[in-house]
Amino acid sequence: MSLKLKKGVNNQSAYNLRDPNLDYEAAHTLSIIVDNESGVLARVIGLFSGRGYNIDSLTVAEVDPNGHRSRITIVTTGTPKVVNQIKAQLNRMVPVHEVTDLTLKGKAVQRELAIFKVVGNGNQRVESLRLADVFRAKVVDSTLKSFTFELTGNSEKIDAFAELMTPLGLKEIARTGIVALLRGDNSS
Amino acid sequence: MTQANKITGAEIVIKALIDQGVDTVFGYPGGAILPIYDELFQQKKIKHILVRHEQAATHAAEGYARSTGKIGVVFVTSGPGATNSVTGLTDALMDSVPIVVISGQVPTFMIGNDAFQEADTVGITRPCTKHNWLVKDTNKLAEIIHKAFEVAGSGRPGPVLVDVPKDVQFASGRYTKKNEIKTDFIKKEPSIDVKMLDEAINRLELAERPIIYSGGGVINSGQSAVNLLRNLVAGTNFPVTSTLMGLGSYPASGKNWLGMLGMHGTYEANMSMHDCDFMLCIGARFDDRITGRIDAFSPNSYKVHIDIDPSSINKNITVEAPLIGDVSKILSMLTARWKERGSKVNKKKLSAWWKSINNWKGVQSLGYENSSSVIKPQYAVQRLEELTKSYNRFVSTEVGQHQMWAAQFMGFEEPNRWMTSGGLGTMGYGFPASIGIQIAHPTSLVINVAGEASWLMNMQELGTAVQYRLPVKQFILNNERLGMVRQWQELLHGERYSHSWSDALPDFVKLAEAYGIKGIRCEDPARLDDSIREMIDYPGPVIFDCLVEKHENCFPMIPSGKAHNEMILGEQTEENSISDDGAVLV
Ligand SMILES: Cc1ncc(C[n+]2csc(CCOP(=O)(O)OP(=O)(O)O)c2C)c(N)n1
Ligand SMILES: [Mg+2]
Numbered sequence: 096m097s098l099k100l101k102k103g104v105n106n107q108s109a110y111n112l113r114d115p116n117l118d119y120e121a122a123h124t125l126s127i128i129v130d131n132e133s134g135v136l137a138r139v140i141g142l143f144s145g146r147g148y149n150i151d152s153l154t155v156a157e158v159d160p161n162g163h164r165s166r167i168t169i170v171t172t173g174t175p176k177v178v179n180q181i182k183a184q185l186n187r188m189v190p191v192h193e194v195t196d197l198t199l200k201g202k203a204v205q206r207e208l209a210i211f212k213v214v215g216n217g218n219q220r221v222e223s224l225r226l227a228d229v230f231r232a233k234v235v236d237s238t239l240k241s242f243t244f245e246l247t248g249n250s251e252k253i254d255a256f257a258e259l260m261t262p263l264g265l266k267e268i269a270r271t272g273i274v275a276l277l278r279g280d281n282s283s
Numbered sequence: 284m285t286q287a288n289k290i291t292g293a294e295i296v297i298k299a300l301i302d303q304g305v306d307t308v309f310g311y312p313g314g315a316i317l318p319i320y321d322e323l324f325q326q327k328k329i330k331h332i333l334v335r336h337e338q339a340a341t342h343a344a345e346g347y348a349r350s351t352g353k354i355g356v357v358f359v360t361s362g363p364g365a366t367n368s369v370t371g372l373t374d375a376l377m378d379s380v381p382i383v384v385i386s387g388q389v390p391t392f393m394i395g396n397d398a399f400q401e402a403d404t405v406g407i408t409r410p411c412t413k414h415n416w417l418v419k420d421t422n423k424l425a426e427i428i429h430k431a432f433e434v435a436g437s438g439r440p441g442p443v444l445v446d447v448p449k450d451v452q453f454a455s456g457r458y459t460k461k462n463e464i465k466t467d468f469i470k471k472e473p474s475i476d477v478k479m480l481d482e483a484i485n486r487l488e489l490a491e492r493p494i495i496y497s498g499g500g501v502i503n504s505g506q507s508a509v510n511l512l513r514n515l516v517a518g519t520n521f522p523v524t525s526t527l528m529g530l531g532s533y534p535a536s537g538k539n540w541l542g543m544l545g546m547h548g549t550y551e552a553n554m555s556m557h558d559c560d561f562m563l564c565i566g567a568r569f570d571d572r573i574t575g576r577i578d579a580f581s582p583n584s585y586k587v588h589i590d591i592d593p594s595s596i597n598k599n600i601t602v603e604a605p606l607i608g609d610v611s612k613i614l615s616m617l618t619a620r621w622k623e624r625g626s627k628v629n630k631k632k633l634s635a636w637w638k639s640i641n642n643w644k645g646v647q648s649l650g651y652e653n654s655s656s657v658i659k660p661q662y663a664v665q666r667l668e669e670l671t672k673s674y675n676r677f678v679s680t681e682v683g684q685h686q687m688w689a690a691q692f693m694g695f696e697e698p699n700r701w702m703t704s705g706g707l708g709t710m711g712y713g714f715p716a717s718i719g720i721q722i723a724h725p726t727s728l729v730i731n732v733a734g735e736a737s738w739l740m741n742m743q744e745l746g747t748a749v750q751y752r753l754p755v756k757q758f759i760l761n762n763e764r765l766g767m768v769r770q771w772q773e774l775l776h777g778e779r780y781s782h783s784w785s786d787a788l789p790d791f792v793k794l795a796e797a798y799g800i801k802g803i804r805c806e807d808p809a810r811l812d813d814s815i816r817e818m819i820d821y822p823g824p825v826i827f828d829c830l831v832e833k834h835e836n837c838f839p840m841i842p843s844g845k846a847h848n849e850m851i852l853g854e855q856t857e858e859n860s861i862s863d864d865g866a867v868l869v
Contacts, residue, residue, distance in 0.1 A: 133417070138409060145410050176597060183594035189414040189434055189468055 122151060123178050123198040124170050124205060124275050130190035131157045131165040138188055139167060148173065148181050152207075152250075152272040164192070168274050197275050205275040209253045214241040215264030223263040230256050241266075289455035292421040292447065293318035296385060299428040301328050302461045305356050307347060307722055308332070309340040313360025315400060316387030318452035320358070332722060332751060335743040337364050339715035341371020341442075342741070344382045346719030348375075349702045350677055352505065354435050355382040355719065361389055362400030365446070366407060370709060372442045373411040377706025378528060379503055381440035383431050384408075390450035391419055404446045413441035419448070421456030429464045437469050439592040440503055472608045473593070475616060483563075483587045483604040484621050490561030490585075491632035492639075493521045496544065496573075499528030499705070500566020500590060502698040504610035509698050511614040512565060513537070518618075519628050522640055524552035526567050527690055527705045535694030541640070542649075545573040546841050547687040550648035550850065551640055553839075557847035558639070562586045566610045569600040570706070571868075579846035589613045648839045648852055649691050658808050660685065660760045660831040664692040664732065667758060670815045674728040677720045679703065681713040681737030684766040684837045689732040711740030714757060718744060721753040728756070728819065735761040735828075736785050745798045748824040756818050757826045762833045763788065770836045791828035798824075806830035843868035 129135050136155055143150050152170040157163070171181060178196070185194045197203035211232070213223045220242070227234065227244050230252065236243035241264075246256055250273060257268055290298070296319050300308070309332045312320045323331055334340040337359045344355025359368050365386040375382050389398040405417045414434050416427045424447065431443045487493065495516060501508045509532050516523050516539050523533045524544040533540055542549035544556055553575075556562070562584045567573070569588075574580040577599060586602040588595075589610055596605040606613050621627075651661045664685075678693060679702040680686040686703055695701045702720060704712035717731040731738075738759050748755050768783040795802030801821045805814040805828070818825045841850045 134405060134409070137406070141410055176601075180594060180598060183592075183596070186470070187413075187592070187594055 118174055120172050120174055121178075121198070122170055122172050123196055124168065124203060124273065125182065125185070126193075126195045126197055126275060127167040127169065127185060127191060128158075128193040129165050129167055130192070131163045132190055135165070135190045136167070138190065139169075139185070142184055142188070143169075143171070143181075146180075146184065148177065154272040154274050166274075168272070170273055195277070197277060200277055202278040203275045204278055205249050205273050206247055207250050207253050207271055207273050208245065208247045209257075209268055209270040210235070211244045211246065211257065211260055211265060212241060212267040213244065213260050213264050214266050216240065219263045223260060226256075226259050226263075232256065288457065290458055291318065291322075291455050292418075292424050292452040293322040295421065295424045295456065295458050296428065296447065296452070297322045297326060297329065298458055299425045299461075300356065303354075303429070303432050305329060305354075308356045308358055309334055309343045309347070309719065310358030311335075311337050311340060311360065311364060312358070313362075313364050313387060313400070315361035315389055315449050316358060316364070316385075316447075316452075318449065319385070319387070319447070323358075331358070332718070332747065334715065334718075335746045336741065337367035338370050338711065339718070339741050339744050339747070341368050341382065341384065342374065342709070342712050342715035343719030343722070343747075345371065345375055345378075345380045345712075346679060346702050346716030347723045348380050348382055348719075349716075350699050350720040351723045352699060353723075354432055355380070357382060357384040358386075359384060360387045360400070361404065362402045365402055365404040368444075369407060369411060370707075370711075372408055372444065374704055374707040374709045374712060375442035376411050376413065378704065379440050379499060380442065381435040382442045383428075383435050384442065384444040385428075386444060386446050387452070388417070388446045388448040391448045392450065394448065404444070408444045411442070412444050415444040415446065417446045417448075418451050421451050421454040424451060424456060425459040426464050429459070429461050430468065433464075433466060433469060438472075439500075472591070472612075475606065475608055475613065479604050480606060480617060480620065483606065484617065484624065486561050486585045486587070486604075487519070487563065487621065488624070488627040489629055490521075491629055492555075492559045492636045493519070493561040493563070493628075493633070494555045494559040495521050495523040495563045495565065496525070496556065496567055497523060497529045497532045497565045498526040498567025501529055501532040501610050502566075504566060504591075506698070508532075508566070508609075508611035508614060511611055511618060515614065515618055518622075518626060520633060520637075521563070521628075522555055522637070524548070524555065526570070526573060527703060529567060530690060530701045531695035531698040534696040536696060541644075543690050545570075546575070547691065547837055547839065548841075549691075550646045550839055550852065551643035553841065553847040553850055554643045555640055556581050559584045564588045564590075564602070565614065566590065568592075568595045569598070571599070574599060575841045575849075576844055576846045581847070589617075646852065648850075651835075651838075653808075654832070655808055658806060658811060658829060658831045660688055660762065660835050661692060662808065663760060663811060663829050663831055664688045666811050667730070667732070667815055668693045670812060671728060671730065671819065674819070675724075675726070676700065676728045676730065677702070677717075677724060679713040679716040679720060679729070679731045681731070681733040681740075682708045682710045682767075683734040683737055684762070684770065684835070685732055685734045685737075685760040687767075687837045688760070693732075710734075710737035712737075714738060714741045714744050714755075715747075717755040717757070718747055718751075718753055721755050722751070729754075730756045730758050733757055733759045734766060735759050735763065735788060735791075736765045739785075742794075745794075745800070745824070749798050749800060752823065754821070754823050754825075757824070758818070759791065759826065759828055760831050761788070761791070761828050762831050762835070764833055766835075767837070769834075773836070774842065791826045795824075795826040800824045800826070802826045802828065804828040804830065
């Protein structure tokens with residue numbers, strides 16, 4: 096409130112001046128604890144599609160079988176205002192118990208698992224195996240013409256590996272999407 | 284648990300409703316809900332109102348809920364019964380009306396097989412309910428119904444749906460009492476930010492040009508919130524305006540009342556919103572019908588926003604002081620602290636502010652040119668107001684120009700007396716709503732101010748009104764036009780009146796007679812008062828066909844994409860015409 100500029104007098108509203116980042120879109124990783132009941136994923140996804148929010152990545156699995164709770168991890172992109180709306184809207188839902196914005200909360204461990212099928216002969220095949228070793232990817236299946244690698248890491252690492260494998264005969268990728276938890280001893 | 288302690292699912296439904304204090308259900312039977320109707324038949328505590336279309340059941344339940352503060356209950360069958368309830372559910376969601384819809388469903392073992400009258404009811408109604416449930420186990424049925432009432436009525440109220448497959452209605456199961464369910468699923472209100480509250484009070488005390496803008500949330504919060512609002516207005520001498528949903532929270536005869544704000548609000552209300560330096564928004568949500576052009580909305584004000592729903596905060600308008608919680612709770616905290624600090628306001632500046640406001644009032648923005656040869660719709664509503672305001676009266680409306688004229692020219696002294704479809708703007712809402720209101724208030728005067736086109740959308744409810752001897756008055760402002768559409772076409776679409784007239788209208792008097800009720804037609808301004816009195820005095824339902832000027836426009840109007848201080852007060856000039864940018868908005 097220290098700004099003495101008149102707010103909202105034109106399209107370049109002073110609301111924007113108050114926070115220079117207001118209109119900057121950024122990726123946020125949201126960790127959502129929900130009841131593991133039928134339709135809960137449809138509710139969450141329906142909220143995003145119905146209100147025009149982005150989903151860059153989504154994972155879900157039960158994490159507390161006794162309490163029937165699942166963790167949904169969503170990566171979304173939006174301005175701070177939109178991301179705040181998303182969190183508020185999620186919190187309104189009856190089966191939603193907790194929404195944590197890992198991006199705002201501090202450092203988070205973010206991991207994805209991917210499986211790559213690379214088909215090739217001769218040098219290409221050797222090179223793909225050498226690179227897999229550099230990336231600490233595991234060979235989980237192979238034929239005389241192919242390797243199937245398993246790789247875990249953050250999304251950039253998976254992207255980078257995929258890029259390297261492309262000229263070496265990359266045929267197919269399967270990715271899980273991101274799972275994440277806060278670093279340190281705090282729970283999210 | 285012995286078999287003897289178990290009862291059928293259908294019995295559980297009825298028992299749970301009685302446990303919840305339900306005395307009235309609006310509904311329509313069908314194959315998938317027959318066991319529940321069979322139970323209904325064998326008891327006396329719950330009265331069932333048979334509507335003529337399931338949409339009407341939902342609106343009647345809304346009218347019942349909004350006029351009583353209780354929860355409205357609806358029974359529908361599977362498939363078409365459930366899909367017909369979608370409009371009412373969406374309407375209730377937009378206007379925060381608590382209703383519980385119980386729908387029949389095909390037996391669990393047939394779900395997914397495209398069975399006869401199967402529809403994915405929970406799928407279809409997921410985005411138009413606060414929450415919904417498909418009950419697969421009779422043992423869980425009672426608990427889910429109690430939860431459904433809890434969810435509908437708590438926090439920001441809204442609609443819920445419980446889908447009950449037929450085999451679950453037939454099977455036996457345990458009954459769980461209302462007070463035996465866990466309530467950990469209810470959302471906790473965040474604690475109040477006391478620093479924020481103090482800063483808001485600082486601003487309130489210093490405000491030179493304050494305004495209070497109240498909405499439906501005040502009414503939903505209950506009588507104590509209404510009293511707190513009224514006391515705050517009296518204590519501060521601040522001007523007060525309300526949204527369409529908030530009418531009645533502050534009395535229309537109160538001396539600080541500026542009338543409704545927004546697209547068809549008064550000049551003084553909108554100018555005050557635009558020029559204020561302190562805005563106290565209580566239980567309203569900065570809807571686009573209120574704000575006009577967002578980036579020109581009240582550009583110089585410090586905004587305090589009291590709302591129970593955190594997602595309403597900073598959704599459309601960024602506010603300086605969000606105070607999240609129930610209106611009555613927050614208002615009582617705010618008032619108590621303000622009193623502790625000496626009940627200060629900036630008196631000198633305030634009287635100057637009132638001077639400007641009184642100048643704006645002088646514009647008389649609701650003025651219109653009356654006629655002695657044809658009934659002007661505004662005049663009709665004014666006379667209706669004059670002749671009915673002394674009654675114990677409830678008013679519903681349909682959607683269109685007549686709705687805005689009713690909002691402008693009728694005065695509401697108390698909350699829960701004005702029922703209209705605000706957020707969704709549902710034509711066809713008013714007639715069934717008036718039925719629900721009359722059921723809840725059998726001896727009151729219930730009037731539906733209608734447009735002829737909207738009224739036709741649920742006219743089948745004449746049967747319901749007659750069957751239950753409900754003396755609802757259908758006051759139809761008949762302009763033989765989809766008047767509001769016609770107005771937009773005149774102002775925005777080069778006077779090309781594409782499909783906006785009501786052709787092939789019935790003879791409303793004969794229609795009334797066909798149902799054995801009273802029809803009155805009036806087209807002479809000189810006979811209007813007598814005709815209205817005749818309507819009031821008739822002890823049964825009345826269709827009042829009020830033939831009005833066909834081409835009247837509803838002013839004032841903030842055109843889409845314009846700011847509050849750019850409102851049109853009367854017929855168009857070049858300067859205030861709507862831009863192409865504005866024309867794409869709704
Ligand atoms: C179900 C539905 N369909 C369409 C509309 C769009 N609409 C808004 S007002 C209106 C015309 C209403 O005509 P009438 O009921 O005669 O009222 P008037 O404006 O003439 O007073 C229409 C078609 C709507 N609000 N609801
Ligand atoms: Mg009309």
